[in-house]
Amino acid sequence: MISRRAFLARSAASAAAFTVIPSRLVGADGSRSPNSRLALAGVGVGGVGFGQLQECAEAGFQIVALCDVDDAYAKKAYDHWPQARRYRDFREMLAAEGDQIDAVYCGTPDHTHALIVLAALRRRKHVCCVKPLTRTVHELRLVVKAAREAGVATQVTAAANTSETACRACEWITSGALGDVRELHAWSNRPVWPQGMTRPPGEDPVPKDLDWKLWLGPAALRPFKRNWPADSPALTQMNLKEWNPGIQAVYHPFNFRGWWDFGTGALGDMGCHHFNTPFRALQLGSPARICASATRVFAESAPLASIVTYDFPARDAQPPLRAVWYDGGLRPATPRHLEGWPLPDEGTLYVGEKGALLHTWAGLQVFPEALGKRLETVPRTLPRRRGTWGEWAEACRGGEPAGCNFKWAEPLTEIVLLGNIAIRTGKLLEWDAAQGNFTNSPDANRQLHDDYQNGWSLEAV
């Protein structure tokens, strides 16, 4: 007879090995229609979630339930899908929806991703989460483990590493035409929201449409404050008014990004986009050393600008590599092979012995130009996929895992979180990826996790 312990171990192993297909979608004979629509519940639907849920619908999901803590901000989504059942608390949604949903999309601020994603995974729902997957490394480890145990299809919304442009970059790098790549630069013009600030004084009444305590979730309680004063340096610095004229919020909506309690700053916001393709092209894995240089570091908010340097050890045939991140308008200074070429606002630059490859939202550019002729002949070997939502839908139906599934996203998310710890501690940090801790800084190790408040717990959700 099999012991209960052995039975549970076997069940967990088989759950990890196969994608779970909800019984609702499987016919009596065990077959399943490839065209059956996947019932999707969206959590956090007033911001980027509104647009991304429309893309999910185009990819074959049916939006059957919506959850948001702000009825006014979510109204456009509620109006767009009037038939979808509505909730304020994701726990109530998951309990009530039960087997009526196959998948969950999470589009809330960073500090509640882990709770929502874990709750969905523990109910064996397929999950797509906006980047960055989590706000702390501890959350990240728990989420990735739960996804493995659930055996469901997962996806993170980092810029696709399976598009034509991303695949071409990977093919060119691995062809060796650029020579050994020992240097990588990635930069962003973000933040286009306030950073480098302290809390504004005072308190505003909480709007009747907003559940502020649910928005705060596991973060320490703090008074609600609606907008920055119009002449506040938080808005006037870095032309934020020009970039984001409608959004003067202190925390909600959108501007949570600059506060460590809720967001992950410019690096957390954009790093996963810019590093996703390099992770594929260069098999980066985990860095061994991280250090940062930043403008004034504040206790509660990310700095105005930072430079973070990561040292990656040699990987298989690839030599050691230094990757450098820049934000707040900073860019790499005079990169090799580019000879004064003006760099765009955002981009990723691979610097090899024989040439450099610039990857921007506009496409790929090679230096020196003459190298382009040779690259044209590099065979197209990687399959091009259907983009973030199409890939996730395919994976939910039992196909290939999505390109930025949670396992893939683990080291990608980790480097932005580690970079933020380097910014906050100001120390040169030695990272032991296998042990999941820094070997030279108890202070930095304390920042790998956070104390959950207000009765919330990652274990009990």
Ligand SMILES: NC(=O)c1ccc[n+]([C@@H]2O[C@H](COP(=O)([O-])OP(=O)(O)OC[C@H]3O[C@@H](n4cnc5c(N)ncnc54)[C@H](O)[C@@H]3O)[C@@H](O)[C@H]2O)c1
């Ligand atoms: N390309 C991308 O993948 C992409 C683009 C933009 C933003 N993002 C990410 O999306 C997230 C949200 O960013 P945003 O700009 O949409 O923010 P936002 O503040 O505009 O929208 C967040 C939404 O979540 C709701 N919300 C907050 N807490 C909730 C909770 N506990 N339960 C249910 N709903 C809740 C808010 O009311 C709001 O409707 C961030 O993590 C950001 O990094 C990803």
